[in-house]
Amino acid sequence: MTTLTCRIRRTAAVAVALAAGSTLTQTATATAAPAQPAHHRGAHVTSAPLTTGLYQSAYSERNHVLWTTSAVGRPPVTESALLKVDPRTLKVKDTLQPPVTDPATGAVEAVYGVAVDDEHNTVWTTNTRDNSVAVYSQRDGKHLATLEGVEHAREVVVDERHNTAWASGFGNGTLVAFDTRTHQETKRVTVEGSSPTGLAVNERTGTVYAADLDGDRILALSPHAKEPTTIPAGDGPISVALSRDGRTAYTANQEAGTVSVVDLRKGEVTKSVPTGEGTLSVATDPRSGRVLAANRTAGDLSVIDPRRGTVVESLATGPNPNHVTVSRTAAYVVDKSGSGPAGEDQVHRVRLGR
Secondary structure: OOHHHHHHHHHHHHHHHHOOOOOOOOOOOOOOEEOOOOOOOOEEEEEEEOOOOEEEEEEEOOOOEEEEEEEEOOOOOOEEEEEEEOOOOOOEEEEEOOOEEEOOOOEEOOOOOEEEEOOOOEEEEEEHHHOEEEEEEOOOOOEEEEEEOOOOEEEEEEEOOOOEEEEEEOOOOEEEEEEOOOOOEEEEEEOOOOOEEEEEEEOOOOEEEEEEOOOOEEEEEOOOOOOOEEEEOOOOEEEEEEOOOOOEEEEEEOOOOEEEEEEOOOOEEEEEEEOOOOEEEEEEOOOOOOEEEEEOOOOEEEEEEOOOOEEEEEEEOOOOEEEEEEOOOOEEEEEOOOOOOOOOOEEEEEEEOO
């Protein structure tokens, strides 16, 4: 792979990671409205405007809350919020403002990636522009900690069973672990030349998996290993998810517009499923075992049968779907469409058939 190709991919990934609208409007009351009908029966999509600059979301089963992040513009970023959304009505219940980092400019600790820790009732964010991650209380919204030293922090994932939060340092190829009880750093591993983006964790084994965007591979780091093993993936993997049994990984490959089905025991790609241009985020439905892929350029959500290696449904979302997450009963997609009545981006709730 040429240096120029790597540089182009890195530039594209940074643009995707920090893409946002030009202004942050006041959070609007969400009025759920049906999106375009699915191509197949068994699924239903409900949409609502939230705010501009939406990036990611995470579902809290403990509190029955959907947490979403938003950030607008380039540094100094002055408009960012962590939204507490009712997953049933898609209405905003509360808006948390990140702390100010520079009173002179009004810059805030803007939030991008997000994950929940229901064991300790907290929510974790990546503060990409500030090279850090942060911890907030789910109970009262209090900002509990800022943990520095994660260069261009892209994503965060929580392993509740092992009291660990992992963050990906896209800027310098680093995976960083924090104790979710004390918020202290517990492990740091750097893979020279890598560009870790999306994360998934097997809570049974404690192994964390990172999509390596420029390496076209997965980095698999077990709890006691000093360095990760590598497993092939597709072209430009930017997001990764695991099957319920933890034996299979799925990567969203934004360069190829595909999802790779990866056998983790054999260390090989067993299927490559075309999904649509700009495949950006992937998640698994624990009930059916199907895989959901948000295709940013294509503007839809693919529902994949991983055993057959086929797309069984294509669901219309707003333009530029940016992230998908799954609860026990639904999937949630946030977009960067700007298609709300006041130019807001939208959230889409997808009810899937078994």
